[in-house]
Amino acid sequence: MSNVKLNTLPVPTYSWLGVNDTQRELAEIDVQTVALTEPKTSIDISSDSAFEITADGGDSKSAVMFIGADQSAQIKTSVDVKQGSSVKLVQVFESKAQTVASVSAKLEDSAQFELVQLYLGTADTVSEIDTVLSGRKSEFTANIGYLLGGDDKLDINLNAKHLGRKTKSSITAKGVMDGASSKIFKGTIDFVNGSAGAVGAENEDVLLIGDKVINKTVPLILCAEEDVEGSHGASIGRVDEAHIFYMQSRGIPDEKIAQLMAQSKIAQIVGTIGDEQTQSRINSTLGRGNEDE
Numbered sequence: 001m002s003n004v005k006l007n008t009l010p011v012p013t014y015s016w017l018g019v020n021d022t023q024r025e026l027a028e029i030d031v032q033t034v035a036l037t038e039p040k041t042s043i044d045i046s047s048d049s050a051f052e053i054t055a056d057g058g059d060s061k062s063a064v065m066f067i068g069a070d071q072s073a074q075i076k077t078s079v080d081v082k083q084g085s086s087v088k089l090v091q092v093f094e095s096k097a098q099t100v101a102s103v104s105a106k107l108e109d110s111a112q113f114e115l116v117q118l119y120l121g122t123a124d125t126v127s128e129i130d131t132v133l134s135g136r137k138s139e140f141t142a143n144i145g146y147l148l149g150g151d152d153k154l155d156i157n158l159n160a161k162h163l164g165r166k167t168k169s170s171i172t173a174k175g176v177m178d179g180a181s182s183k184i185f186k187g188t189i190d191f192v193n194g195s196a197g198a199v200g201a202e203n204e205d206v207l208l209i210g211d212k213v214i215n216k217t218v219p220l221i222l223c224a225e226e227d228v229e230g231s232h233g234a235s236i237g238r239v240d241e242a243h244i245f246y247m248q249s250r251g252i253p254d255e256k257i258a259q260l261m262a263q264s265k266i267a268q269i270v271g272t273i274g275d276e277q278t279q280s281r282i283n284s285t286l287g288r289g290n291e292d293e
Contacts, residue, residue: 001026002027003023005023006022006023006100007022007126007156007184007186009186009220010190010220010222013218017216018184018216019218022126022184024100024126026074027072029074031048033078034049034051034052035051035054036063039059040061040062040063041063041064042063042277043066044066045066045067045068046069046073047071047073049074049075049076050075050078051076052080053077054079054080054082055080055087055111057085058085059085060086060088061087061088062087063087063088063090064090064091064092065089066094067101068093068095069096069097070095070096070097071097072098073095074099075100075102076101076102076104077089078103078104078105079103079104079106081105081107082111083110084110085112086113087105089114090278091115092118092120092278092282093119093127094122094285098124098125099122100125100126101125101127102128102130103115103131106132106134107131107134107164108134109135109136109138110136110137111135112139113138113140114140115140115143115144116143116144116273117144117145118145119146119148119154119175121152122146122148122152124152124153125154128158129157129158131160131161132163133162133195133198135164135167136166136167137165137166137167138164138167138168139167139168140160140167140168140170141171142169142170142171142173143268143272144171144172144269145270146174146266147262148177148182148213149177149179149181150178150180151179152181154181154182154184156173156183156184156186157184158171158186159188160187160189160190161190162189162192162225163194163195164194164195167198168198168199169189169200169202170201171203172203173185173187173204174204174205174206174268175204175206176209177207177209177215178210178213179210179212180213180214181214182213183213183215185204185218187202187204187218187219188221188222189201189221190221190222191228192224193224197227198228198229202219202232203233203234203235204217204219204234204236205265206236207238208236208238209238215236217234219234247260262286263286263287270282
């Protein structure tokens with residue numbers, strides 16, 4: 001075991017903010033990388049794992065990963081999207097132990113990579129997403145949702161590096177925090193010299209329910225190219241008391257009110273998955289499996 005520095009912010013800020021990096025005690029993993037070669041793959045992961053997804057020749061591939069570790073685990077996924085190809089990766093985190101996950105992606109000309117991540121209770125999860133848009137007109141879309149409660153800890157560091165001309169990135173995060181949970185979301189859009197015509201946008205929407213939650217949102221745009229368009233925003237707020245009173249007056253218990261608000265907040269993220277079986281499994285976890293009965 002050794003102390004490892006993770007999720008390093010590309011450009012450090014004031015150290016007292018506690019967002020420049022995070023450190024964890026980790027063992028070096030030695031696992032064989034599994035190539036996901038089928039057009040569609042769905043797997044359950046509970047231990048140290050490494051995966052590789054490659055799409056070429058204009059192919060489209062998709063993979064769904066349900067990550068539910070009861071013991072400390074490290075999950076590594078590399079994505080290589082060749083010219084004119086596309087990959088969609090869905091990761092659902094339900095880990096009860098320390099989990100360190102990484103996604104690294106490379107995009108060639110006109111390649112598309114879509115990432116959907118859902119964190120449905122995470123004891124202690126560190127997640128790093130590093131996407132390099134090297135090809136002309138390559139596109140990266142990330143939709144991230146999280147429901148945190150109790151003493152859950154979540155640290156996400158996302159970097160979208162624009163190298164190619166007319167590249168495009170879109171990053172959306174929505175979440176609910178309750179109890180004494182803590183979360184850091186760092187989203188960086190990096191326009192490198194030569195990425196003329198590139199467009200990048202990121203936005204996070206956070207609902208704070210618990211009085212003891214700790215939320216840190218760090219949107220960052222780096223720009224070394226003039227002819228680019230970048231935007232970022234964040235909406236962080238607490239529950240509308242009038243809204244709560246209305247639902248209480250209709251006989252809805254407080255616990256159910258919090259559950260309904262949480263479900264509503266990430267419903268849009270779940271909807272981007274586009275796979276009925278996967279969405280049904282997630283909705284069951286969220287307590288929505290019998291809503292139409």
